[in-house]
Amino acid sequence: MRRIPRLRRPSGLTSSTTKLSRPTAGPSNITPFSSSSQSQSQPTIASRSASRSTPSSSYPSNLSRFYSSQQTPTPEKATPVKATLVQEQQAQEPENPENPGNPENPGTDLQFKARIADEIEEDREWVDVEAVSEGPYTAPRPRVEAARADEVADPDYAPASSAAGLRTVGGLAGWWNRRDNWAARGDFVGFRPRDKVVESSLIEAAVRRAVIEVSALREIGREDDLIGVWPTTVSNGDLQGLLAWDLKRAEDGAVVLGGDAATVAEGLRWRDDEDGTDDYAALPEALTTDQAAALSQTWDPSWKTISLADHRIRFAVTKRVFQLTGQLVPDHQLTSITTVQTLLHVLKKPPKPATLTQELQKRHLDLLELPNVTVVPKRVTRGDKEIALGRFKLMQDEFKKRKIPAYGHGYARKGKEISRLRGGT
Amino acid sequence: MTIRALEKVSVGQNGIGAFILQCRKLDVHYCNQSGSSRGMNSFIKSQLSKFASLNPQIEFAVSPRPRKHPVLIGHYINGKHKSICVKNMDSLQILKKAELLRDASGDKIKRVNKPITSINESVRGVWSPYHGNGMAV
Numbered sequence: 001m002r003r004i005p006r007l008r009r010p011s012g013l014t015s016s017t018t019k020l021s022r023p024t025a026g027p028s029n030i031t032p033f034s035s036s037s038q039s040q041s042q043p044t045i046a047s048r049s050a051s052r053s054t055p056s057s058s059y060p061s062n063l064s065r066f067y068s069s070q071q072t073p074t075p076e077k078a079t080p081v082k083a084t085l086v087q088e089q090q091a092q093e094p095e096n097p098e099n100p101g102n103p104e105n106p107g108t109d110l111q112f113k114a115r116i117a118d119e120i121e122e123d124r125e126w127v128d129v130e131a132v133s134e135g136p137y138t139a140p141r142p143r144v145e146a147a148r149a150d151e152v153a154d155p156d157y158a159p160a161s162s163a164a165g166l167r168t169v170g171g172l173a174g175w176w177n178r179r180d181n182w183a184a185r186g187d188f189v190g191f192r193p194r195d196k197v198v199e200s201s202l203i204e205a206a207v208r209r210a211v212i213e214v215s216a217l218r219e220i221g222r223e224d225d226l227i228g229v230w231p232t233t234v235s236n237g238d239l240q241g242l243l244a245w246d247l248k249r250a251e252d253g254a255v256v257l258g259g260d261a262a263t264v265a266e267g268l269r270w271r272d273d274e275d276g277t278d279d280y281a282a283l284p285e286a287l288t289t290d291q292a293a294a295l296s297q298t299w300d301p302s303w304k305t306i307s308l309a310d311h312r313i314r315f316a317v318t319k320r321v322f323q324l325t326g327q328l329v330p331d332h333q334l335t336s337i338t339t340v341q342t343l344l345h346v347l348k349k350p351p352k353p354a355t356l357t358q359e360l361q362k363r364h365l366d367l368l369e370l371p372n373v374t375v376v377p378k379r380v381t382r383g384d385k386e387i388a389l390g391r392f393k394l395m396q397d398e399f400k401k402r403k404i405p406a407y408g409h410g411y412a413r414k415g416k417e418i419s420r421l422r423g424g425t
Numbered sequence: 426m427t428i429r430a431l432e433k434v435s436v437g438q439n440g441i442g443a444f445i446l447q448c449r450k451l452d453v454h455y456c457n458q459s460g461s462s463r464g465m466n467s468f469i470k471s472q473l474s475k476f477a478s479l480n481p482q483i484e485f486a487v488s489p490r491p492r493k494h495p496v497l498i499g500h501y502i503n504g505k506h507k508s509i510c511v512k513n514m515d516s517l518q519i520l521k522k523a524e525l526l527r528d529a530s531g532d533k534i535k536r537v538n539k540p541i542t543s544i545n546e547s548v549r550g551v552w553s554p555y556h557g558n559g560m561a562v
Contacts, residue, residue, distance in 0.1 A: 356469060356489070363470075370474060372484050379491060
């Protein structure tokens with residue numbers, strides 16, 4: 001999973017007024033990438049990296065343990081393992097006791113040595129090459145290179161001539177795709193919610209909530225806050241209570257709220273001291289489609305005639321709906337939105353089908369029912385034509401005779417460069 | 426006993442006695458994304474079902490060809506095929522092209538530069554070196 005560079009805050013918003021607390025991620029999830037905050041937040045990692053020796057100074061002494069017991073003192077665990085293994089090896093090969101090194105049979109010897117190396121490596125803890133967390137991600141371990149064959153002090157050491165039996169070490173395949181290597185606090189927090197709401201009942205509920213909030217702000221005279229960013233976190237019960245308010249349009253066009261506007265307006269005030277560290281834990285339960293549909297039955301239909309002709313009100317409502325649902329009203333349609341009804345008409349438009357085949361399956365079934373028409377959702381390839389003719393079986397037989405793979409190109413992988421760029425081998 | 430060939434009483438032509446449509450299959454290719462397929466997509470949605478039900482002898486194969494212009498390909502019983510690129514055409518223009526492919530014989534297009542064509546053999550017959558009185562050189 002590729003990541004985009006993270007932004008600290010939603011663009012274009014000032015820090016004093018735009019602290020964001022969406023249900024998905026809170027404001028404290030946006031962490032500036034300064035070294036001071038990193039060292040404060042991760043003292044263990046910082047101290048670990050401080051105690052870590054550099055790879056250039058550590059790797060010869062570390063890796064020489066695989067090859068030699070003379071150059072550096074081996075760990076206490078490794079020596080008895082090697083000793084017991086040598087004893088086992090001698091017990092398993094009694095026919096050649098005078099030659100324990102067994103130069104006539106280098107393959108067996110190499111496999112034996114590789115097994116010893118594996119045993120040692122399993123016992124060993126790679127404390128000194130621990131992966132380091134840098135900012136929003138954890139960097140892979142520093143590269144450690146093995147000593148060259150001529151630098152190994154052990155005279156018995158013979159480099160392997162083939163890869164058979166050797167253990168594969170290294171590679172970064174999948175490193176950047178693992179979620180554990182990415183800190184959740186480094187995730188980009190945008191104004192738009194991560195998931196777009198498409199259910200019409202939820203969109204209607206969001207519009208009603210926006211209209212109530214805008215009306216409440218206007219009623220108590222906080223019109224300057226109409227263009228600000230408002231928090232979205234609210235409990236399910238509070239939200240249902242808010243949506244159940246009696247919202248009406250008076251004869252003179254004014255909005256009549258059936259509740260305390262000051263309470264709602266107070267909830268729309270952004271608090272910079274809000275602690276969002278446990279936003280993931282304290283995520284309120286979202287409104288379900290059934291709840292929204294049941295609530296919408298109780299609403300007075302006159303609320304849809306509330307005017308949005310004032311451009312300040314229209315902007316505040318559409319902005320809030322975009323923040324809550326991810327539904328953005330296109331610019332060219334903004335001027336035609338004069339009431340709540342027209343706004344709902346724009347927002348509740350069903351999404352276009354992604355492909356023509358999906359549209360045919362939905363709306364043009366008469367074409368699919370014709371006996372002389374076949375509609376294929378995917379491209380018809382040469383292979384499909386051969387299969388339809390029945391010729392592909394013959395081709396498979398011929399492929400088998402010539403030892404050619406029936407599908408693909410056999411050993412040649414597709415997109416090798418892509419896997420290399422992502423850290424694979 | 427003299428052998429006499431059977432006299433030909435008529436020339437076989439498609440439509441005399443029976444008519445067999447020469448077009449056997451029509452491939453309809455479109456793209457979901459590209460704008461040049463807009464007319465083709467609307468043709469498939471609005472015109473194709475009527476056209477296909479009016480021509481039950483023809484097999485219609487609708488399949489996408491991503492990132493390609495829309496194409497109509499007619500396959501004929503003489504083994505040949507004829508393709509028409511219908512990029513940027515509207516659905517009625519594409520319907521005309523589909524009718525063209527349906528009515529085509531599948532033959533190669535030949536140049537006709539004689540004012541009269543006839544299916545009857547010439548009354549003068551075919552010249553033969555073994556017949557006649559010969560010519561003194």
